[in-house]
């Protein structure tokens with residue numbers, strides 16, 4: 001059995017069906033009507049120990065509800081969840097010892113206490129032996145720069161510092177599985193990079209990671225697998241590299257050319273590509289669909305016009321694929337069974 005095993009998982013919520021305004025609320029008091037929302041609909045998912053899985057989908061797709069079911073915070077309407085042999089909603093304590101959770105929009109730090117105190121409380125809650133606790137703090141300091149945050153009261157932390165401290169809280173007990181829901185939300189580029197680097201180190205240490213994010217840059221270097229959920233149903237479950245290889249159509253070639261060549265001259269030779277001039281003379285970016293053109297053909301088209309001094313080809317981005325899936329322009333072939 002996989003470390004995380006989910007079978008036929010369904011969660012429905014009953015939502016009050018109120019009309020608009022105060023009138024609607026009053027009417028609801030007399031004539032109670034409800035709508036059932038199926039947030040998670042017959043989901044099957046197996047995550048092996050050591051895997052890093054991106055769990056993505058548009059707003060309201062059912063991601064957070066899935067994570068809440070996996071952590072045992074809520075009970076399923078039907079179906080099964082087993083994490084490391086534990087049914088999370090039946091034994092939340094046993095489950096809490098083996099999992100780490102971060103909800104990026106909320107904090108598990110005690111607001112009026114220094115970060116160190118929050119961590120000490122967690123040490124006591126999880127009953128972590130002193131030596132193991134110290135070793136873990138040292139490791140978290142190495143990857144998150146934790147030491148400078150320890151004496152600071154939570155409410156005085158910046159958002160980026162708070163996220164680093166929250167990640168430490170989620171991982172202080174060395175959990176086997178971590179669920180990270182939007183770990184880089186609201187962070188500036190430099191802190192985001194630091195958190196992403198940390199996610200890579202988690203993966204390298206063999207921690208099983210389920211990462212939920214709208215910022216697909218988070219998953220590029222961390223996750224080897226992508227699961228896409230839409231309207232509560234899994235619509236794709238497969239390798240990230242494979243998806244990019246098969247479906248990421250857009251490629252960009254950045255060029256530095258010698259001599260006075262114009263954008264229009266290049267565009268004339270490459271009618272199916274988009275050509276954009278850069279800020280400096282001779283700089284151009286050519287973007288094309290790799291199913292109609294190749295980087296070689298782009299260069300061959302340009303060489304008669306000018307000498308090519310520098311070439312850089314952008315890696316295909318998962319954003320390109322997922323954006324088209326969300327927009328309904330693309331159906332991925334290898335849907336989950």
Ligand SMILES: Nc1ncnc2c1ncn2[C@@H]1O[C@H](COP(=O)(O)OP(=O)(O)OP(=O)(O)O)[C@@H](O)[C@H]1O
Pocket residue numbers: 013014015037038039057058059060061062063064065066
């Ligand atoms: N406690 C609840 N009561 C009623 N409806 C709920 C509840 N929790 C979630 N839902 C509904 O279930 C659906 C899935 O919500 P969920 O929060 O899991 O989506 P999500 O993919 O995490 O979205 P986002 O990316 O916006 O965070 C939505 O339609 C939401 O309104």
